[in-house]
Amino acid sequence: MSKVFIAFQANEDSRPVIEAILEDNPDAVSTTSPAMVKIDCKDRLVIRRESIESRIGRSFDLQEIQLNLITLTGHLDEDDDQLTLSWKR
């Protein structure tokens, strides 16, 4: 079993993204350090555009997450609707 992770700057822009990830990925665990939040998840983690939009009440381009992204690991696949990190292909 391998873990994937993604970390964001701890700020207001990241908050709805982190909430969306934690709701959409029941196995995800977040850890807060000074200025950053890291989310670990077993094998696979998904970020869904719709989940973020439903929190912020406007349309959201998934590439916006790059503004506050600190690091990630795993194979990445991104399209207009979701971003997936995984170790299984």
Next chain:
Amino acid sequence: MDMEASKKKLGLKERYNHLTRGLGWETTYQPMEKVFPYTRYEGIKIHDWDKWEDPFRLTMDAYWKYQGEKEKKLYAIIDAFAQNNGHLGVSDARYINTLKLFIQGVSPLEYMAHRGFAHVGRQFDGVSARIACQMQSVDELRHAQTQMHTVSNYNKYYNGMHSWRHWHDRVWYLSVPKSFFDDAMSAGPFEFVVAISFAFEYVLTNLLFVPFMSGAAYNGDMATVTFGFSAQSDESRHMTLGLEIIKFILEQDPGNVPIVQRWLDKWFWRGYKVLTLVSMMMDYMLPKKVMSWKEAWEIYGEQNGGALFNDLARYGIRKPKGWEQASIEKDHLSHQAWSTFYNYGAAALFHTWTPTDGEKDWLSAKYPDTFDKLYRPRFEHWEQQAKEGKRFYNGTLPMLCTTCQIPMFFTEPTDPTKICYRESDYKGDKYHFCSDHCKDIFDYEPEKYVQSWLPVHQIYQGNCFNPGVDPTVPGFDPLRAVLDYYHTNFGRDNFDFEGSEDQKNFARWHGDDAGGA
């Protein structure tokens, strides 16, 4: 006739395909191998460049838009930092020494990365590879510039930051990061991307930028955490690309696997050795600590790297050769490195010190198997000597490893009380190494490493004195002459933190005229 405007905006994948597939062509006036002359001699075989894909599928419009937003955020904070005397908000003036090491050792590498990616961004045959490397080249230039701008605010008030570019090419410990990048820059384009994009960016940069920058935040350095995380938002893209590059090369031809494996063995070890400096920044130089080097190595080295190499096993790739040794050394690395800089504190362009009692207890808790037994007595001894007015400064020069250029202070993997020495003979000369892995790297490409510019050798050969200096005059002080050649402000940039101008000024600016402990 006008083209009919499409009803629907193109999706991410379509936009990326138009940029990276539609704009390239096979050259006809000149054969492709003459237009791209560097991509064949390393032995890597590429059959279909279109298989190279940036998983973020970043197009130019999105790139400029998001990078512009990152810059606006960053510079607003840098301005606020400068306007509000942010330099006085850090935990303790000792912290500022991490920034000195950063601007001396890391920022020049960002600039070298800019140059390196500009080079391979011209040389790769495939369009998507070239675009990815060109974007990364611009990113790296941005990192170098934002770091200079941020640190320039500290340079107005503190010593040890004024001539970092001059130092990078001359100073003994800075040849460690410099030679790392020079080694990559003078390799072929595929080795360069495996070295920098994969081994360094993907496997190792988390250890530099993530816990250290979180540490900067914890120590109240608003400006550094902001440039660090702003750079790191680009690094996420670079890391993703690093993994994509490795998969691309491995999937193109089975003959590529052994070549890549050898590069991974080499560059994992080269990168890990450079991180020796980071280990002591985390354990000794951050007054308020977020995690130990050992913990960071376990999370970002062992767990994350372990997951990665499990995944790459399907291509026939195994963990790099030095992997186990790095894990053994996690209990020792930072202590041995900081001890060495404490020794050579007269010749280092930042301040050194012995850890406080509270810090020693923290180190005991984080390193229960090694700190009290092996390293605490050493620091207590030096502390006692300093109290007696005999602060120890080592006045001789250390032997350097020919490959990593670090002084030979590392111990045997099986015996932490014995220094590890290895050597090779080549064309009648003897070369020295700190480890089996550094020796292996040399033995495979001796013609490359016999050209290493080893600072200690250069000093002894008389190549590190200012023009006109006469080493034969009575009372000649070679250390002082070398520090003059470095453009050191002697007595201000070097020596112990205790009693330094930085310490006194920081206390004075906080209204404490006593000037330190």
